[in-house]
Amino acid sequence: MHLTRKGVHVKIDELKSDFGLFKNLELSVGRVAEETWTEPTGPTPFPSVTALRDWDMKLLQRYRPFYLPYCDVCCLCTFGKCDLTQDKRGACGLNMAGQQSRIVLLACCIGAATHVAHGRHLVEHLIEKYGRNSPLDIGGLNIDIEAPVTRLVCGIKPEKLRDLEDVLDYCEEQVTQLLSSTHTGQEGSNLDFESKVFHAGMVDQVGMEAADIAQISVLGFPKADPEASLTDLGFGVADVSKPTILVIGHNVPSSVGIIDYLTEKGLLGKVEVVGICCTAHDITRYSSMAKIVGPISWQLRYIRSGLADLIVVDEQCIRADTLVEAQKVKTPVIASSEKNCLGLENRTATPSEKTIADLVENKVPGVLILDSDKVGEVAVETVMKIAPKRGRFKIIPELEKIVEAAKECTECNECRRACPNDKPIPEAMKAAAKGDLNPLAEILESCVGCARCDSACPNDFPLHSFIVKAGEEKLCKEKFKMRVGRGAIQDVEIRNVGQPIVLGEIPGVIAIVGCSNYPQGGKEVAEIAEEFAKRRFIVVTSGCAAMSMAMVKDEEGKTLYEKYTGAFDAGGIVNVGSCVSNAHIAGAAIKIANIFAKRKLRANYEEIADYIHNRVGAVGLAWGAYSQKAAAIASGFWRLGVPVVVGPHGSKYRRMLLGRQDKPEDWCVLDARTGDKVYVGPAPEHLFTAAETKEEAIVLLAKMCMRPNDTSKGRAIKLTHYVDLHRRLFGSLPNDIHLFVRNNTDIPITMKDEIVKVLEEKGWQEQRIPDPTLLPRLVRERKG
Amino acid sequence: MSAKEEPWQRAEIAGPKKALLILKPEVVGAMVKKAKRPILVAGHLAAEDYSKSVRMIEYVIRIGKAANIPVVATAHAVSEFIKRGFQATSMSAMDIGSRLADPEWKGLDGAGSYDLALFMGLPYYMEFVILSGLKHFSANLKTISLDRFYNPHASWSFPNLSVKDWKENLETILAKLGEERKDVNV
Known part of the structure; x- marks a missing residue:
């Protein structure tokens, strides 16, 4: 008990x-x-904010913060604004390093709170519908460790929905504690802020896991299925001859309400249900009838195209001007989350007939309905009636209008100066004035869909719509296949790959996750994914990145998901699902330590993280990360010792956690066999860094898969990839290769001559391969 | 604030301390000559076709040679330098940024820390935050943005310039550094 x-x-x-x-x-x-888990409780059940502080400081001593302030001031309280330039302190006494780490913590608290609140809503909703005793089952007989993150952090084995209430209680308490430390006059040390950032990330992973295992268990999502079905994805997926409902957001109950109502009324197939962002992931996990339009950046282009006859929004990453934009195309909006009411009248208690009539007759632009079943009924009945009336009304202009406007463009550059990717919109408008719309169409390929160009234009030209129109022909033909989110990784898959990953023979696990704030468009994500899948790494993905990598076809018209297996194995491309499914990626790393290496799991965070950091060659890549949730997700991986690379826009997260390969004293571990301090090289070199280009990211990812525990065979394989990629993309041998060769058997045979030459030039000396740990208590035998 | 002191990306406001405008480019040449340990950081955009008439990498190489200063090529830019037979050190933008912020770093050659860092060819927003990191955390380092756009976190920056004026300025700097001046055609 x-x-x-x-x-x-x-x-x-x-x-x-x-x-x-x-x-x-x-x-x-x-x-x-009832207690069914007999493993003794480890040292840190339900850890407090400071319970894992020592572990955090070990990581922070090696991976030092490099702060990148946006601006010189703090404006969070009425003492300010305070100028924190260089070594100045604010009126509260905080300096710039403290302020930047505080901002990072705020971002991670926002992210963690968002996932935890998402989980809370889901669990409460599912308990209300299915009962508190509904069992948690995310993989049947294939999964014994159903909640590795929760077991590791909380030290409990959740078996029923009701158990997740306790887990979420813990998360909510921790987020509140963390948030309180950002108040003026609380924490004063930047490193302690950073430790709290790690704590927020860990809590975030627990919240995400609770959310996803609840919905997988009760809603019948794929249960750790490597062969989860392929779904349609793309701007052109909807049969626009049918009434079309667009769902946007992350929290799926209202979308489930729509599918359930269609099923109940025999209307499945008569109404199109398409989604954007993670709600799209999750509704395709629920129903094969649903389809995906695309990632978060597809919102505005789809709404303005008028293809949606009705929009249902739930929560997270939804454009704040959805209602404004929807009104322009006469599309009613149903808001369905307390977190995103959009100023709409609450019609939850209003008879559905009345609400439907008001929407159809355009008496109201939209409504708030906080009951997913009622959302389903109102959405379906409204869209059936309103679709014929709307006639696909759109505000994407005709080509002639663009040419006409372009002739009036003064090339003032305001659009370009507002564009996050500095796209040459003025030049494209100049070409458009002469009738050439190709430059505008090319911009669409890498447009993040923010529409800041619209807001900036002094002539009020709807430039984003011009760009969409210019690329419309190609856009409307877009249809791709994406494997539906499979959920967790099976225990048996972990048993099969645990050894080759830990020994280095599978060269690494590359987790490509996050949003679509890409510097050069989503195709780069597909290129990076395929590079590593071809090289027999395991590629794991989720969220908008999972969608973006589906949006490229090869010469045979196949997407990555049609070419590579969905199994968690060498050469696999494994879509785990939506944002909250990221917990399964952390879970896989934890399960390698537990199932393969037999490390104790229960409330044993520090030891498991130490194992992962030193042995599991996993690296995260959030190439288009933009959100606070992405920051929280990354920080959860940092505390587990898993490094994360972000794209260039990720440099705006205000700090990196960088190792220094030129400081050998930073790269020592303890040999658990003897207690000796052993130099192991900068592996992994960074805990958090931003890459400038996809080429840099690819080389960096290959390098950052190396771990101190690699066997010589494994290290030789990893070095082969690192050197080969560096040579291809950087045009030379890496200048740090001597830091990763520990002995002669580490050297790839096919590269032996040239690498040996470098080693001689660098005065390289052989190092031994230890049983690596950063934790003195794990040393089995001490000399003397 | 004059129009020339506006950040190229409108919202990238720095705060009380912002870059001094380089109104006389020959002053940059003089500063480079005066510096004890200058360094030039070139981002990947330096290795791309900047415009029909400009290859930024050529300016990087010419400045590197004329001033005899080390060049760090970030991202994959080093491959273009290799093709041109110029020896640049390959290092990521974040790595060189964090090292420059460390007063104990002894430099690429181990001979001591740098006192002047020139930047060009990084994505605007990335250079913006790295220059900010250096402004706040490296008291002894001065930074100069040689890109075409005003970057307010530098110690000195060009204003927002036309391609022609930018090239003209770079040629003036090179002349000051002792290189024979070339005509500017755009």
Whole structure:
């Protein structure tokens, strides 16, 4: 038996009974749950904010923050603004390093709170519909460790939906504690802020896991299925002859309500349900009838195209001007989340007929409905009636209008100066004035869909719409195949790949995740993914990145998902699902330590993270990361010791965590066999860094898969990829190769001559390969 | 603020301390000559076709040679330098940024820290934040942005320039560094 954290506390001043008189009696009773997990509880169950601080500091000593302030001031309180330039301190006493780390913590708290609140809503909703005793089952017989992150962090084994309530209680408490430390006059050390950032990330992973295992278990999503079906994706996927509902966001119940209502009324196939962003991922995990338009940056182009007859938004990453834009194309909007009410009238308690009539007759631009079943009914009935009336009304202009406007363009450059990717819009407009729309169409290929160009134009030209129109022909033909999110990684898959990953024979796990704030368009994500899949790495993906890598076809018209297996194995491209499914990527790394290496799992965070950091060659890549959630997700991986690379826009996250390969003293571990301090080279070199180009990212990812524990065979394989990629993309041998060769057998045979020459030039000396750990308590035998 | 002191990307506002404008490019040449340990950081855009008439990499190489200063090529830019037979050190933008911010770093050659860093060819926003990191955390380093756009976190920066004026300025700097002046054609 064990007591959960949620308990009852009773205090009685005086109690008379047959046994006697009791005074000042206090009883604490937790919720009694059946204990089926016999593993003893480890050192850090439900860790507090500082419980893992020592571990964090070990990482932060090696990976030092490099702060990149956006601006010189702090404006968070009325003491300010305070000028923090160089070594100045603000009125509260905080300096620039403290302020930047505080901002990073704020971002990660926002991200973690978002996932935890998402999980809370899902769990409450599913409990209300399916009961608190609904079992958690995310992989049937293929998965024993159903919640590796939760087990590791909290030290409990959740078995039913109700168990996740306790888990989320913990997460909410921690996020509140962390957020409080960002108040003026609290934390004063940048490194302690950074430790709290790691804590926020860890809590975020727990929140994501709770959310995804709840929805997988109850909604019948694919359960760790490597052969999850292929779904349609692209701007042109919808049969626009049918009424079309567009769902946007991350939290799937309202979309499920739509599918359920269509099913109940026999209307499946008569209404198109298409999605953008992670709700699209999750609704295709729920129903094969749903389709995906594209990633987050596809919102505005789709809404303005008028192809959606009705829009349902839930939460996260939804454009704040959705209602404004939807009104321009006469598309009603249903908001379905307390977090995103859009100023709309709450019609949750209004009879559906009344709401439907008001929407169809355009008496209201949209409504707020906080009941997913009612959303389903109102959305479907409204779209059936309104679609014929709308007639696909759109505000994407005709080509003649663009040419006409282009002739009035003064090339003032305001659009370009507003564009995150500095796209040459003025030059494209100049060409358009002469009737050549190709330059505008080319911009669409790398447009992130922010429409800042629209806002900036002094002539009020809808430049984003011009760009969309110019590329419309190609855009509308876009149809791709993406493998539906499979959820977790099976235990048996971990058993099969654990050894080759830890020994280095599978050269690495590349997790390509995150949003679509790409510097050069989503095709780069597909190129990076295929580079590593071809090289027999394991490529794992989720969220918008999983969509972007589907949006490229080869000469035979096949997407990556049609060419590569969905199994967690060498050469696989494994789509785990939506943002909250990122927990399964962390879970896979944790399960390697637990299932393959038999390390204790229960509340044993530090040891498992130490194992992963030194042995599991996994690296995250968030090439288009933009959000606070992405920051939180990354920070969860940092605490586990997994490095993360972001694209160039990720440099705006305000700090990197960088190792210094020129400081050999930073790269020593303890040999767990002897306690000796052993130099192991900069592996992995960074915990968080931004790459400027895809070429740099590819080389960096290959390098950052090296780990101190690699066997010589494994290291030789990893070096082969690193050297080969460096030579191809950088045009030379890496200048740091001597830092990664520990002995002669590490040297790839096919490159032996040239590498030996470099080693001689560098005065290289052989190093031994230890049983690496950063934790003195894991040393088995000490000399002397 | 004069129009020339506006950041190229409108929202990239620096704060109280912003770059001084380079109004006389020959002053840059003089600063480079005066510096004890200057260094030039070239981003990947330097290795791309900047415009029909400009190859930024040629300016990087010419400045590197004329001033006899080390050049760090970030991202994959080093491959273009190799093709042109010029020896640049390959290092990521974040790596060189963090090293320049470290007062104990002894430089590429181990001979000591740098006192002047010239930047060109990084994505505007990336250079913006790296220059900010250096402004705040490297008290002894001065930075100059030689890109075509005003980058406010540098110590000195060109204003927003036309391609022609930018080339003209770079030629003036090179002349000051002792290289024979070339005509500017755009």
